[in-house]
Amino acid sequence: MGNMEGMGSAPDTLTPEGYRPRIVDRQMERYLRLFGAVEVSGTKWCGKTWSALTQAKSVTYVDRGGNLEASQADPAFALAGASPHLIDEWQRVPAIWDTVRHTVDDAGGIHGLWILTGSSTPEKEQVAHSGAGRIGRISMHTMTLQESGDSSGAVSLAGLFEDRFEHASAKADIDGLARLVCRGGWPEATDASPEDAQVIVRSYLAQVYEQSIPRLGGNARIAERLCRSLARTVGQSATNVTLAQDVFGHEKKTEVRDAEQREVSRHLDLLAGIYLVDDIEGWVPASRSPQRMRVSPKRYFADPSLGVALLRMSPERLLQDWQTFGMVFENLVIRDLLVYASAHPMASDHPVRYYRDDSNLEVDAIIELADGRWGACEIKLSHSKVEEGAKNLLMLQKKLLRDTQKRVEAPSFLAVIVGAGDAAYRRADGVFVIPIRTLGV
Incomplete structure (x- = not known):
């Protein structure tokens, strides 16, 4: 699984011309063999529709032309077509979900009938059943560095779990890394300059504030201020009180009202519902008590370029502000780890978490x-921080393996992922x- 070769589309599908293979393609193929239908969710513009078209033989675009009105009148309208049939932006008509589920039941075990793509989550009361067992669910992100051709993928994350590792070299180009963070992984911007890519990102955010959030019943101004607060606290488990102080312009010692905290919580749910923000949960190993762990979620943006735009940075400014550069770099690495880990055949439901206990021992990614x-990873922008990261990882290993009942197995690997490094090696x-x-899949 260390490269992107062999990731072609299925024969006789609607594959767009010039399509660049995505890691999620293989997962989609697998799920179509296992489930009657597959849902692919993710933030707008991350490439869901194009990836789904590589598997589909027909398509209904729910939000185009008269399809929305027809699907609202009769949800079965959106299901008509050769299988696998793609239903794009299905969440505009939530009744489509239950119609697909019932039709899968009636199909008597036939798999790979429909692909549903969506960029927001309908209200729970609008969908009667989760679809468990009938509809496989896949989460998609913007392009990783491997997918955009900016990582060789020579070091396979899957290989690390199998004790396979290849020494590899990379260009230690910190200026180039700053440009990659600003450009992000948007499929439409992979060949764009950082400046042009940031225009696309700012347009994306404007659509979130002016269209997506109000459509879901949220307040555009609160959403914008909340996004800016999240950008300042990327990778931290900021409390709703802290976020509310930012959003409502309070001084640190000013008491935050319950109503303000509820508004922050509601808008956090809305941002997660449109897949703008990823919540990374805390990891509780078997040998540790949940009471001794810090398990509030850390939050990262769907793409590192979003944080760059919200903080009004540029490649030049990042190179002058290493603290901020380190934050958005961590966002990039978490994005890539989520994609690579989810692609593993034995991926868990939440394959990437973080560790922090009551002694303040913290590890960026489990x-x-x-x-x-x-396996455990520390994320360091500078190679000079490798020693610090390795010390944390070894301390975690020692602490967890101290349990004589061996309720926690030894880690498959410990790794420090760096930005400014020119070689992959084992200490x-x-x-x-x-x-x-x-790094790659």
Whole structure:
């Protein structure tokens, strides 16, 4: 699984001309073999529709022409077509979900009938059933560095779980990394300059504030201020009180009203519902008590370029502000880890988490598979911070393996993922050092 070769489309599908293969393509193929229907969700403009078209033989665009009105009158309208049939932006008519579910039941075990793509989550009361067992669910992100051709993928995340590792070299180009963070992984911007890509990102955010949030019953101004607050606290488990102080312009010692906290919580749900923000949950290993862990979610944007835009940065400004650069770089790495980990055949429902306990020992990312295997990663922009990251990882390993009942297995790997590094290698203490531009699926 260390490269992108062999990721072609199914024969006789609607594959768009010039399509660049995505890691999620293989997962989609697999799920179409396993489920009657597949849902692919993710933020707008991340490439869901194009990826789904590589598997589809027919399509209904729910939000185009008269399709919305016809689907509202009769949800079965959207299901008509050769299988696999793509129903794009299905969430505009939530009744489509239950119609697909019932039709899958009636199909008597036939798989791969429909693909549903959506960029927001309907209200729970609008969907009668989760679709468990009938509809496989896939989460899609913007393009990783491997998908955009900016990582060699020589170091395979899946390989690390199998004790397979290849030494690799990368260009230690910190200026180039700053440009990549600003450009982001938007399929339409992979060949754009950072400046042009940021125009696209600002347009995206304007659509979120002016259209997506109000359509879901939210307040555009609160959403915008909340996004800016999240950008300042990327990768932190900021409380609703802290966020509300930002959103409503309070001084730090000013008491935040319950109503203000509720508004922040509601808008956080809306941002998660349109897949703008990823919540990374805390990891509680078997040997530790939940009471001794910090498990409030950390929040990252769907793409690192969003944080760049919200903080009004540029490649030049990032190079002068390493603290902010480090934050948005961490966002990029978490985005890539989510994609690479989700592609593993044994991926768990929440394959990437973080660790922090009551002694303030913190590790940026824990990748855990469904069979219990796990690996731990620290994320450091500068190679000079490798020693610090390795020390944290080894301390975590020592603490967890101290349990004589061995309720926690030894990690499959420990790794420091770096931005400014020119070689992937294994240290004498066993910790891998992996430049992000060598990491892949």
